[in-house]
Amino acid sequence: MSIESGSSPALRGHYPATETARAEGHDDEAPTEEMQRVNFEVPRSKRIKLKILAAKRGQSIKEFLTDYIDSFPDE
Structure with a gap:
């Protein structure tokens, strides 16, 4: 499997499952700044x-x- 630049959300610093959890209020604390892995x-x-x-x-x-x-x- 080849990984092209920008092909994976994780490679761009975006994690859909985490962002969905935040949007649905599943995190204990609302982040006040951009999250980084x-x-x-x-x-x-x-x-x-x-x-x-x-x-x-x-x-x-x-x-x-x-x-x-x-x-x-x-x-």
């Missing part, structure tokens, strides 16, 4: 550790990391 790879053991930490707090990995980022001081 962050992807990176970690070893399996680190992902499991992250998943456990998030689950202990009743959160998804996304919620856990977002809360962590929100705890950083503003510059």
Whole structure:
């Protein structure tokens, strides 16, 4: 399968399912700015550790990391 520039909504930073969820009010908080996707790879053991930490707090990995980022001081 070839990926052409602009052929995939994800490649352009648009995620239809996420945008639909926001439009239908499924997000806990209404975003006040444009959302950006962050992807990176970690070893399996680190992902499991992250998943456990998030689950202990009743959160998804996304919620856990977002809360962590929100705890950083503003510059």
